[in-house]
Amino acid sequence: MKTDTTVVEHDQVCLVSTAEEAAALPSLSIALVSHDGAQPPSLTPLRPRVTGNLSAVRATDDVVVCYSERPAADVMHLYRTLGRDMPAVLVAAREFDAQDVVAAFDHGATSYLVLSQTPEVCLVGAAITTARGESCLSPVAATALLRHVLRAPFAASTEPLSSGDLTPRERQIMELLVTGHTVLEIAEHFTLTSKTVRNNLSTIYAKLQVRRQSEAILMWLGYQPQSA
Structure with a gap:
């Protein structure tokens, strides 16, 4: 990877x-x-x-x-x-x-x-x-x-992640991200600039209610943060 x-x-x-x-x-x-x-x-x-x-x-x-x-x-x-x-x-x-x-x-x-x-x-x-x-x-x-x-309190999700709020392009970006592709590689794949991909990732993080890439990947793979 x-x-x-x-x-x-x-x-x-x-x-x-x-x-x-x-x-x-x-x-x-x-x-x-x-x-x-x-x-x-x-x-x-x-x-x-x-x-x-x-x-x-x-x-x-x-x-x-x-x-x-x-x-x-x-x-x-x-x-x-x-x-x-x-x-x-x-x-x-x-x-x-x-x-x-x-x-x-x-x-x-x-x-x-x-x-x-x-x-x-x-x-x-x-x-x-x-x-x-x-x-x-x-x-x-x-x-x-x-x-x-x-140390982040993540636990296995009892239900699959609902990605309905993500656009098709955002879902495609997440699929590439979790398989280890870099921002630059994702940008080249879609013929976008790296800044556009980072903007897309910011929108994805907001929709998934996470603050960084590692948490987004965990949620995409079937994990969600535990309630405090």
């Missing part, structure tokens, strides 16, 4: 060391949210637009990099203001905080790197991957998410 998540280990490091390599990088619109104006040097070849103002983030950006002490708060703000139009988000956290990881993904983050665990030079590859609609995670972030999902 394919997966749309890359766990970034320490040996997965690629440096952009020559002008030729920099020129070969894709042209992306990147908003780098940094409240103190700091910029990871490794991102320089991608020419990000550095801003401390979240209102400067555009729906047309390919990816937003949240580079701050408490990045989940920035993701929450973007989620509240942009909703379905929020671009793919790469969190570049300076320190690890398990609750911050969960909160960021609950509000639409796509990738999460912890820079005290994963070298900053991994940011270029992670930004490009995130812009494609795929996820990159530092191992500690992946562990935090896994533990959160395993």
